[in-house]
Amino acid sequence: MPNKLNLLIVLMFCFLSLRAETVLADKNANDNGDHDNRDQALIYYHQGISAETVGLREEVFEKALETYLSIFNRMKRDGKMNGFLCYNIGNCYFNLKQIGEAIFYYKMGLKLLPGDENIIDNLKTALAKREDAVDVKSGGVKEVLLFFHYKISPAVRINILIGFSIASALLLTALIYRKRTSILYMAGILCACVCCLFISLCVEYYLPRHIGVTVHSAKVRKDAGEGFAMITPKPLGEGSGIRVLSFNNGWYKVKLNDGRKGFVRQNHLRLVL
Amino acid sequence: MKRCIVFFVAIILSAGTVFADSVDVEYMDRECVVGESLFFNVKINIDSDKSGDKQIDVSKVKLNNIPLKYEVRETSTSSFTVVINGRTVNKSSGVVKNYIFEIPTGKIGELTIPPFEIKVGNKTYTSEQLRFNVLPKPRSSDLLFKTLLKNPHNVYYPTQVIEIENKIYFRNFPGSPSIQNIHLPILQHRGFSLIPEKNANWEAVINEQRFNVNPKQGTDVINGKKYNFFAFNLKFRLMESGRFSFDNYIRIVVETGKVTRQSGFFGTQLVKEQKVLYADSDPFKMVVRDLPNQNVPPSFNGAIGDFKIKVIPSCDTDVKVGDPITLLIEISGRGTWEFVKSPPIHKIPEITDYFKVSQDPVLGEVSEDNSSKTFNVRMRVKSKTVDKIPPIPFTFFNLVQEKYVTIYSDPVSILVFDTQSNVSVMDYSLREKEEKGQKIAKEERKISEQSSPDKEAFKPRLPELIQISDNVSGPILYEDHSAHYHRIIYALMPFVVVAMLFLVNMYKNRNVSSKELARVKSRKAYKHFLTNASSLEKRSPDSPVFYRDLGRNILTFMEERYGVSTAELNGDFFNQLIDMQTITREGAEALTKICEEVDYRRYSPAKFDQEVAKTLLKKTKEVLKGCQIS
Numbered sequence A: 001m002p003n004k005l006n007l008l009i010v011l012m013f014c015f016l017s018l019r020a021e022t023v024l025a026d027k028n029a030n031d032n033g034d035h036d037n038r039d040q041a042l043i044y045y046h047q048g049i050s051a052e053t054v055g056l057r058e059e060v061f062e063k064a065l066e067t068y069l070s071i072f073n074r075m076k077r078d079g080k081m082n083g084f085l086c087y088n089i090g091n092c093y094f095n096l097k098q099i100g101e102a103i104f105y106y107k108m109g110l111k112l113l114p115g116d117e118n119i120i121d122n123l124k125t126a127l128a129k130r131e132d133a134v135d136v137k138s139g140g141v142k143e144v145l146l147f148f149h150y151k152i153s154p155a156v157r158i159n160i161l162i163g164f165s166i167a168s169a170l171l172l173t174a175l176i177y178r179k180r181t182s183i184l185y186m187a188g189i190l191c192a193c194v195c196c197l198f199i200s201l202c203v204e205y206y207l208p209r210h211i212g213v214t215v216h217s218a219k220v221r222k223d224a225g226e227g228f229a230m231i232t233p234k235p236l237g238e239g240s241g242i243r244v245l246s247f248n249n250g251w252y253k254v255k256l257n258d259g260r261k262g263f264v265r266q267n268h269l270r271l272v273l
Numbered sequence B: 001m002k003r004c005i006v007f008f009v010a011i012i013l014s015a016g017t018v019f020a021d022s023v024d025v026e027y028m029d030r031e032c033v034v035g036e037s038l039f040f041n042v043k044i045n046i047d048s049d050k051s052g053d054k055q056i057d058v059s060k061v062k063l064n065n066i067p068l069k070y071e072v073r074e075t076s077t078s079s080f081t082v083v084i085n086g087r088t089v090n091k092s093s094g095v096v097k098n099y100i101f102e103i104p105t106g107k108i109g110e111l112t113i114p115p116f117e118i119k120v121g122n123k124t125y126t127s128e129q130l131r132f133n134v135l136p137k138p139r140s141s142d143l144l145f146k147t148l149l150k151n152p153h154n155v156y157y158p159t160q161v162i163e164i165e166n167k168i169y170f171r172n173f174p175g176s177p178s179i180q181n182i183h184l185p186i187l188q189h190r191g192f193s194l195i196p197e198k199n200a201n202w203e204a205v206i207n208e209q210r211f212n213v214n215p216k217q218g219t220d221v222i223n224g225k226k227y228n229f230f231a232f233n234l235k236f237r238l239m240e241s242g243r244f245s246f247d248n249y250i251r252i253v254v255e256t257g258k259v260t261r262q263s264g265f266f267g268t269q270l271v272k273e274q275k276v277l278y279a280d281s282d283p284f285k286m287v288v289r290d291l292p293n294q295n296v297p298p299s300f301n302g303a304i305g306d307f308k309i310k311v312i313p314s315c316d317t318d319v320k321v322g323d324p325i326t327l328l329i330e331i332s333g334r335g336t337w338e339f340v341k342s343p344p345i346h347k348i349p350e351i352t353d354y355f356k357v358s359q360d361p362v363l364g365e366v367s368e369d370n371s372s373k374t375f376n377v378r379m380r381v382k383s384k385t386v387d388k389i390p391p392i393p394f395t396f397f398n399l400v401q402e403k404y405v406t407i408y409s410d411p412v413s414i415l416v417f418d419t420q421s422n423v424s425v426m427d428y429s430l431r432e433k434e435e436k437g438q439k440i441a442k443e444e445r446k447i448s449e450q451s452s453p454d455k456e457a458f459k460p461r462l463p464e465l466i467q468i469s470d471n472v473s474g475p476i477l478y479e480d481h482s483a484h485y486h487r488i489i490y491a492l493m494p495f496v497v498v499a500m501l502f503l504v505n506m507y508k509n510r511n512v513s514s515k516e517l518a519r520v521k522s523r524k525a526y527k528h529f530l531t532n533a534s535s536l537e538k539r540s541p542d543s544p545v546f547y548r549d550l551g552r553n554i555l556t557f558m559e560e561r562y563g564v565s566t567a568e569l570n571g572d573f574f575n576q577l578i579d580m581q582t583i584t585r586e587g588a589e590a591l592t593k594i595c596e597e598v599d600y601r602r603y604s605p606a607k608f609d610q611e612v613a614k615t616l617l618k619k620t621k622e623v624l625k626g627c628q629i630s
Helices: A002-049 A054-077 A083-095 A099-112 A117-128 A141-145 A154-177 A181-206 B002-019 B419-425 B431-451 B453-458 B485-508 B513-538 B546-562 B571-579 B585-603 B610-626
Strands: A211-214 A241-248 A251-255 A261-265 A269-271 B022-027 B031-033 B037-047 B069-084 B087-104 B109-113 B117-120 B123-126 B130-135 B143-149 B161-170 B178-183 B192-195 B202-206 B209-213 B215-222 B225-238 B242-246 B249-264 B267-280 B284-288 B300-313 B318-320 B324-335 B355-357 B372-381 B393-398 B403-408 B415-417
Touching: A002 A054, A002 A083, A054 A083, A054 B403, A083 A099, A083 A117, A099 A117, A099 A211, A154 A181, A154 B485, A181 B485, A241 A269, B022 B130, B031 B037, B037 B117, B037 B130, B143 B249, B143 B267, B143 B284, B161 B178, B161 B215, B161 B249, B209 B225, B300 B403, B513 B546, B513 B610, B546 B585, B546 B610, B571 B585, B585 B610
Parallel strands: B031 B130, B178 B202, B300 B393, B318 B415
Antiparallel strands: A211 A241, A211 A269, A241 A251, A251 A261, B022 B037, B037 B087, B069 B087, B109 B130, B117 B123, B143 B161, B161 B225, B178 B249, B192 B225, B202 B209, B215 B225, B242 B284, B249 B267, B300 B324, B324 B372, B355 B372, B393 B403
């Protein structure tokens, strides 16, 4: 009788997992409506690359951008994001010489797909085109030690967490019936990994680190108002990365690399994710 | 006679007094409601013969040291017309100048104008103090006025069109109220240009002037109360930037429901009593921003809206060097045409290098349907190597995207003849020759295309795109890369399953706990004894402490197996165990014997015998094994 109960529990778990995957697959299937638009946008983009006049080039790039942005906004409304879509939008902006916007979308794409080489390459090219720009200091040792927090996207982290938790659950189940030291150690290591990932995701969710990108040349002022003095000798060039602390009444409170705090107008800065 | 002389002298003197200068101050209103203006009149009588010479100074009429605004109306006191040689000549004997002063009111209470001086020629007249009464506006909760912006946006730029809805709500008034005036100062502001409505069929009095509007009527519920409303919309085009705030109000006349007797021409009449009511709207505030001054393209000429550009050559495009080409530049789209000017072609190096362009401003012409504006631009070809008029840029500020957008026209192909060959070839009188000339020109063009390096240089330089990785497409764009934090629940589910399994396992073991526990205890105790015994064996065989340690190990076994302390171990205890069937009688006796033998040999003076010790240990193992629960 107890063996049957165990079997029932495992079967129930399998059913719930399959059900969850089915729901996700259904959601993905609904995206197929955008298929035509995406292809059309790619056609426009390629037309822009091979255009013979500046006017035509800008027109088709604008069309491609418009199409990609409409898809992006629709997906965003549905609570979805796609790193490749951000990358495509970044490419369109880059070819339209709007470096700030391009960097913003590349960074967003990189946040969703941290290891993507195409995005990294194009971002490097775009960063090289900036003038008077600054970037947020990297975390150094902290970033190396907590690589899973900085280098892995939250979506991937969630998947790893699910995998690890299933593995550790299996080991713990084995431990209930066969008390072996080796199983105990392995289960302990996996549970520690699960805890780290869980804490990392909680930090990401509840204490997010907001990074903004200046889409235009932005003046950093002492307080929220056009009348206040600038705290940097020059305005930050477009495409600058800057840490954002809060937002109030059309002004972002930002923190510079040297620790000083200032305010940037809302329309000059866009938050990555 | 004497009387006659006195009479004439009196008439002359009285005439003199009539036409002598005089200044009178008259009240036009003694009281008004706050927000409206009070008026008074300064009437100056001047002799007509001297009116040209006399200067009138009213600048000292002040309120709070600010000169008051005034309006002058001039009338003649007596005039006559004479026709001299067919020409009509007006003559007047006296002039009356009415200076009507306006006093704006902002506070309720008494308003006093201090005595002021007026200079008429050399004479100075001093007035008396003027007193006015400013009353509060009579209001009613049954009358509301609202001025709202339809489809409000966050940001407005000049040339945008806004629509303002004005709604007058009223209830519980006998009869229909009559709107006396709607005070909308936005109409008088130069930053807002009224767009008149087509087919407007109702005349509203706005700012004391009549305007045609399209009214709407209906009922609405505000704060749980049902109101009738009367509404009309006004459209404005924003003409300048700035922060604007307007205080709007209405003045209406309503019946009180009472009837009073009034004597009139036809006797006593019954007249319905009326009263004036005011209602203020919330201040109408608006911010119109200047166009951004960052990243302004050099080709920006002030156009705001959404446009397209098309360039059409309005004459033959086969020309000689130095011949003029007229281009018809058509800008079409949506926007304010006053702001749309010709693209600054004379500033574009790609054009000015190869064409001579006039720098005179080009006046455009707006089409009848107001959908496009066209500019005629004349230019002359400088070089025979030119084969195209390059794309002409047109920059405008796009209100939807809130940024500057530059669009380009398509290039226009042209054919330029060399001056000499053209002269020798072109003969417009003969068709054949013309055709021949065109063929020659085409051949020349082919040759020039092959040989001329200048032509290549002329081609509009399309800036090369920086090589970056290509866009991606396909199913990967369907993927959702966003973090769905709710999926963490799937990570917790396996642990729930483990917890459930653990509980099931515990449940499974609940009935066998005491028996199984005793079995495990006995095994554990025996195992422990065996471990201790093996260490005892490994020791030196002649150790005097062998029996002592063996005895202690047996006691430890007893403690672990039966859960009893050393002090409790006696014959009674074994009897209890036998009664409880925890140990057999034979087992108990064997164990007792072993204990006694160990005790005897421990204190025996005989020499330690290794063989005996080993035999005793073996025997002890067998006895203790028998004490286990199978």
